[in-house]
Amino acid sequence: MDLPRHWRLKSQRYHLTGVVCQDCGAKLFPPRQVCADCSSENLQSQDFRGTGQVYSYSIIRQAPLGFNEFEPYAVALVELDNGPIVTAQLTDMGSRKPYIGMPVEMVVRKLREYGTEGLIVYGYKFRPRLRRA
């Protein structure tokens, strides 16, 4: 169930909230208390833009428990524009195949369900970037 754990992650899951180091400028997601690059504790919260491109990807054909309904599904390392790399599922792919460099954007979707009486967990996934109308 892990209700409090998922609740605690809500700003990361819905807003891509990370931190920017005020000393060395490192952009970090998920947020940390200590900068991974320079060990500074002078970090400020920032919501990253939900656009980026695929840095690497895989298509999963043997899913862990809780994800079988999506099988097969694509996962990716997404390099955010002006930001860090995020691990996430790709969604709304239709017949498109992922490729390295594919422009994508964040959407909030169902990540998994914990059975009929359990939680339904939502969070970021990335879809092929839509063209402006």
Place this chain on the structure above:
Amino acid sequence: MRDVSIIGLGQVPVAEHWDKSLRDLAVQATRNAMKDAGIQAADAIYVTNMLSGEYGGQEHLGALIADFAGLRGIEALKVEAACGSGGAGLVLGYLAVASGLRDIVIVTGVEKMTDTVRAKTTTGLATAADADYESDHGVSFVALNALVLQRYMYEFKVGRERLANFAINGHRNAVNNPNALLRFPITREAYLESPMVAEPLTLLDCCPTGDGSASVVLAPRERAREFTQKPVHIRASTVATDAIALHDRKRLLQLAAAQMSAQKAYKQAGLGPQDIDIFEVHDAFTSMACVSLEACGFAEPGCGWTLAEEGHIALDGKLPIQTMGGLKARGHPVGTTGLYQIVELAQQLRGEAGKNQVKDARIGMAQSVGGSGATIVTHILEADS
């Protein structure tokens, strides 16, 4: 600081041991190692494991295994570092003996994986990754390694068929290892046609899991001859870490912790990659073997696969790897695999590797990897002269 030697080896075959429990396996390997060393007692036993709580509802393995192995009362602890637990436990044993605070230390690894079903196995293995930011997004452990390989193929313009010999070599060497899980050879065609698990990794790129236990007994080098005519000496024992999540690595393809851990080991031993006669690599995936060879200085970045393509990793090559089958075919009972590597390397250095004996092997290196590369343990062993 004292020099430390391995004075006893024990293992059980990696298999689907339906009729044996976790404690049965650990006790059998421990007693085998104690008999090999000719000891009745020890100062401590350190038990390595990753998943006994997740799969069997059993933690507190230090006391459990000590109790059932006839060692009740002894100092007993459990060591965990995901799939690198086996190597990590040996580091702890090494430190204890090297410090002079303990004399005879047993390090036993054990994993019981076949009491559960595939999806739960996959979920358990994913606990090595970042739960909040990798596993919660449905990224399996195989997929993490697939993300590395996909980028590797892109940056270095290498096709996955270049990795075939890592799988073929492991299977070939497992045929002669009575303790291996998959004792059959595979062909290049079978590798190329193997079904996808997580693109671009196929079934034959991935090692199988299984039940197993392996154990070693340590003693100070100056006392080793009291117990055995064939001690094997530990020349280096090191650990290095990296970001737990792939997305936080500075360079995805570099396996920085392997590099750091190997460099520390070379420095401790006063040796370099050119001195290593055998390398027991953590080939959980063919791609992991490839990047490990690069990180440890055996090949340039982007070229690890050439050692496989050109036959250098075979038993008669310049750098034999997976000499008893590797993770690929001996099998990968995750929390004890690092100790199977040590037992096998010590067999080679004692001249007891049977048909797989590497001629004139004096110095061997073993590397045990936790997660997708966040904990990496390196040991360098030397034959007695």
